[in-house]
Amino acid sequence: MIIKTAWKNVWRNKVRSFVVIASVTVGVFSAVFSVAVMNGMIAQRVNAALDEEISHIQVSAKGFSLNQDPDLVISDAAAVEKVISGIPGIAGHVRRTIVSGMAGTATKSAGVEISGINPEEEKTIFSLDKKIITGTGSFFDGDSRPDLALIGQDLARDLNIIRYSVDSLVLGKLREENVPAPVLEKLNTLSGERFANEKKFTRRVKTLLSARETARYGHIIKEAAWSFREGSRFTLTFLDRNEVQVGARFRITGIYDTKNSMFESTQVFVRAADLRKYTGMSESDCHKIIMRLDDSDMTVQTTESLAKALPGLDVTNWKKLQPDLALMTDYVHQIYGILFAIILAALAFGIVNTMLMVVLERTRELGMLTAIGMNKRKVFSMIMLESVFLSLTGGAAGMLAGWIAILLTARNGINFVKYAEGLEAFGYSAHLYPEISFSFFIMATILIIITGILSSVYPAFKALKLNPVEAIRTE
Amino acid sequence: MKILELKDVHKIYNSSEIKVHAVDGVTLSFNEGEFAAIVGPSGSGKTTLLNLIGGLDMPSSGEIIIDGTNLATLKSSQLIDFRMRNIGFVFQAYNLIPVLTAKENVEFIMTLQKWSREERDKRTFELLKAVGLGDRASSRPSKLSGGQQQRVAVARALASRPKFVLADEPTANLDSRSAATLLEIMEKLNHEEKITFIFSTHDPRVMKMAHRVITLEDGQVVSDDVKEA
Ligand SMILES: Nc1ncnc2c1ncn2[C@@H]1O[C@H](COP(=O)(O)OP(=O)(O)OP(=O)(O)O)[C@@H](O)[C@H]1O
Ligand SMILES: [Mg+2]
Numbered sequence: 001m002i003i004k005t006a007w008k009n010v011w012r013n014k015v016r017s018f019v020v021i022a023s024v025t026v027g028v029f030s031a032v033f034s035v036a037v038m039n040g041m042i043a044q045r046v047n048a049a050l051d052e053e054i055s056h057i058q059v060s061a062k063g064f065s066l067n068q069d070p071d072l073v074i075s076d077a078a079a080v081e082k083v084i085s086g087i088p089g090i091a092g093h094v095r096r097t098i099v100s101g102m103a104g105t106a107t108k109s110a111g112v113e114i115s116g117i118n119p120e121e122e123k124t125i126f127s128l129d130k131k132i133i134t135g136t137g138s139f140f141d142g143d144s145r146p147d148l149a150l151i152g153q154d155l156a157r158d159l160n161i162i163r164y165s166v167d168s169l170v171l172g173k174l175r176e177e178n179v180p181a182p183v184l185e186k187l188n189t190l191s192g193e194r195f196a197n198e199k200k201f202t203r204r205v206k207t208l209l210s211a212r213e214t215a216r217y218g219h220i221i222k223e224a225a226w227s228f229r230e231g232s233r234f235t236l237t238f239l240d241r242n243e244v245q246v247g248a249r250f251r252i253t254g255i256y257d258t259k260n261s262m263f264e265s266t267q268v269f270v271r272a273a274d275l276r277k278y279t280g281m282s283e284s285d286c287h288k289i290i291m292r293l294d295d296s297d298m299t300v301q302t303t304e305s306l307a308k309a310l311p312g313l314d315v316t317n318w319k320k321l322q323p324d325l326a327l328m329t330d331y332v333h334q335i336y337g338i339l340f341a342i343i344l345a346a347l348a349f350g351i352v353n354t355m356l357m358v359v360l361e362r363t364r365e366l367g368m369l370t371a372i373g374m375n376k377r378k379v380f381s382m383i384m385l386e387s388v389f390l391s392l393t394g395g396a397a398g399m400l401a402g403w404i405a406i407l408l409t410a411r412n413g414i415n416f417v418k419y420a421e422g423l424e425a426f427g428y429s430a431h432l433y434p435e436i437s438f439s440f441f442i443m444a445t446i447l448i449i450i451t452g453i454l455s456s457v458y459p460a461f462k463a464l465k466l467n468p469v470e471a472i473r474t475e
Numbered sequence: 476m477k478i479l480e481l482k483d484v485h486k487i488y489n490s491s492e493i494k495v496h497a498v499d500g501v502t503l504s505f506n507e508g509e510f511a512a513i514v515g516p517s518g519s520g521k522t523t524l525l526n527l528i529g530g531l532d533m534p535s536s537g538e539i540i541i542d543g544t545n546l547a548t549l550k551s552s553q554l555i556d557f558r559m560r561n562i563g564f565v566f567q568a569y570n571l572i573p574v575l576t577a578k579e580n581v582e583f584i585m586t587l588q589k590w591s592r593e594e595r596d597k598r599t600f601e602l603l604k605a606v607g608l609g610d611r612a613s614s615r616p617s618k619l620s621g622g623q624q625q626r627v628a629v630a631r632a633l634a635s636r637p638k639f640v641l642a643d644e645p646t647a648n649l650d651s652r653s654a655a656t657l658l659e660i661m662e663k664l665n666h667e668e669k670i671t672f673i674f675s676t677h678d679p680r681v682m683k684m685a686h687r688v689i690t691l692e693d694g695q696v697v698s699d700d701v702k703e704a
Pocket of ligand 2: 522643
């Protein structure tokens with residue numbers, strides 16, 4: 001009866017309750033949705049780091065990670081792999097040979113880390129093979145020629161391997177991306193011209209388009225307009241085991257795109273056999289053994305058991321290699337909780353205000369109820385329930401709206417193309433797929449109920465202070 | 476059988492400098508089944524007296540004993556519970572919860588007392604019929620006239636079979652026809668349910684229907700007339 005009465009009381013002043021509920025709805029919606037966007041962003045970044053860049057656990061010779069001395073090898077990789085296969089929870093592992101060096105073309109050069117890999121093995125734990133830009137080649141597929149290299153899009157750009165031009169194909173692509181016709185017309189005047197690098201192309205595009213158009217479509221245009229001559233070559237220079245500088249021409253077998261500029265512009269992949277040939281390493285050696293786990297949550301435990309099993313080697317994991325990501329994944333729920341609590345605290349003031357008005361307006365009725373025998377506990381719970389209903393109705397609506405918005409945007413992602421360069425510089429994709437866990441909704445519901453209860457305490461106490469005689473006095 | 480006794484009850488209001496002796500040495504007793512009116516000029520202390528009897532206010536001195544219980548011995552939470560179990564109230568206005576239907580209003584106290592659904596339904600229907608509103612059970616107060624609202628309030632006051640019903644000027648806001656109907660219903664229920672009614676009034680026609688008329692002046696009982704049945 002109390003519950004029913006409280007619920008009906010909520011709808012007594014429809015406009016006022018609606019305003020409160022609407023504000024809670026908007027607040028909860030924005031909290032849920034921004035948490036989902038943040039969450040999606042972090043999940044994407046973490047997954048990219050694990051799937052494309054570092055995987056879960058890495059083993060190397062002691063000291064190798066500090067100075068990458070090519071001489072610090074894991075000298076009997078097979079024996080180490082045997083130990084690894086005895087540790088449970090490891091989904092797969094690869095060997096890598098790693099040297100630091102320079103990548104150069106006639107006009108440009110850049111510092112890089114060259115990884116010697118076995119392409120088929122790599123596919124079992126990394127997904128870089130799925131990140132090859134269409135039309136640029138492949139992940140060492142079906143090409144057994146020696147001295148092939150896979151490089152990132154940003155390195156290709158840095159080395160001026162990429163050319164820019166606008167032709168009908170490019171214009172068609174841009175039309176699909178909803179670039180407006182006037183912009184396309186202006187770009188059309190570029191057809192027939194070729195630009196040797198990004199800088200020249202950008203400078204030219206800026207003279208054609210307005211500042212707003214450049215800001216809005218610049219990135220899309222750059223993405224569409226570049227092309228690459230298959231089989232282009234560049235030089236890799238590095239030290240061999242005897243610290244003698246060696247250089248070799250490598251043919252580009254493919255260009256990958258990972259949304260992480262840092263990684264793209266520094267990580268070059270070649271076949272391990274090619275690298276051994278130039279550095280003089282033996283086939284039984286490698287610099288790193290990288291492992292993927294069945295369950296990411298087991299990272300720390302598995303690292304410990306590996307460290308125990310391999311006392312002569314360095315064992316590290318993604319949480320140590322990318323402490324920023326580890327921090328985010330470990331504390332992100334607390335951060336969401338705090339964010340949510342702050343929004344709810346702001347909403348609570350509105351609820352307190354409304355409930356004070358409710359108590360004031362119903363002075364006589366509350367006095368009458370106390371007179372006829374409704375005890376303090378029941379009066380208190382009636383006011384409290386009313387407040388909880390207000391917050392929970394708004395909260396439920398906000399969570400529902402947030403959930404729908406997440407479902408709608410998660411399918412195709414949200415495109416932050418305008419900020420793409422900034423985001424990708426930090427390894428975050430410009431295409432965000434919001435996601436949220438069910439447990440967040442449970443936490444949100446609990447917090448919303450607590451908000452309702454807390455914001456009713458003061459008004460409910462006011463209601464208890466009412467003296468029935470005074471309250472009922474009709475003069 | 477004596478159900479209510481007042482022994483030398485005083486109520487003094489000490490608001491600001493003026494001391495108001497609102498009830499000044501009242502000694503009265505009521506038996507089961509009475510139909511008594513408290514009358515007197517405005518400011519004579521009728522409301523104050525009814526509030527004291529109903530345990531809504533505490534006397535400055537004297538004793539109020541309801542069915543053997545001295546109200547002064549009850550803690551405030553016990554007092555609320557005592558009111559719920561023993562006393563029915565009808566106020567001049569604001570008797571009903573506007574968001575509930577007539578039926579739900581009548582049921583309210585029975586629900587607080589955890590009556591079973593069947594008992595509640597039976598009693599509510601019986602009472603609404605008795606006050607002539609059997610067909611308005613699902614109407615909200617705003618859809619009822621002032622007289623009908625007061626009748627619902629009477630039904631609500633009687634719902635949990637209290638020892639007596641207190642009504643402070645229940646007809647004050649009603650036209651004379653509605654007032655007469657309400658009084659007839661109260662008298663009928665007094666007769667049928669053997670429930671004591673104590674009500675205050677200004678209205679001479681209402682006074683006429685009472686079986687006992689207690690007249691107050693300046694907080695004192697100046698006459699107490701019992702009519703022969
Ligand atoms: N809370 C209060 N504080 C101070 N004085 C009060 C208070 N309540 C009542 N009084 C005074 O007590 C006296 C009796 O008031 P009461 O309301 O009982 O009279 P009444 O007979 O019910 O009058 P009416 O017929 O106008 O309703 C009045 O002089 C009134 O001013
Ligand atoms: Mg009065």
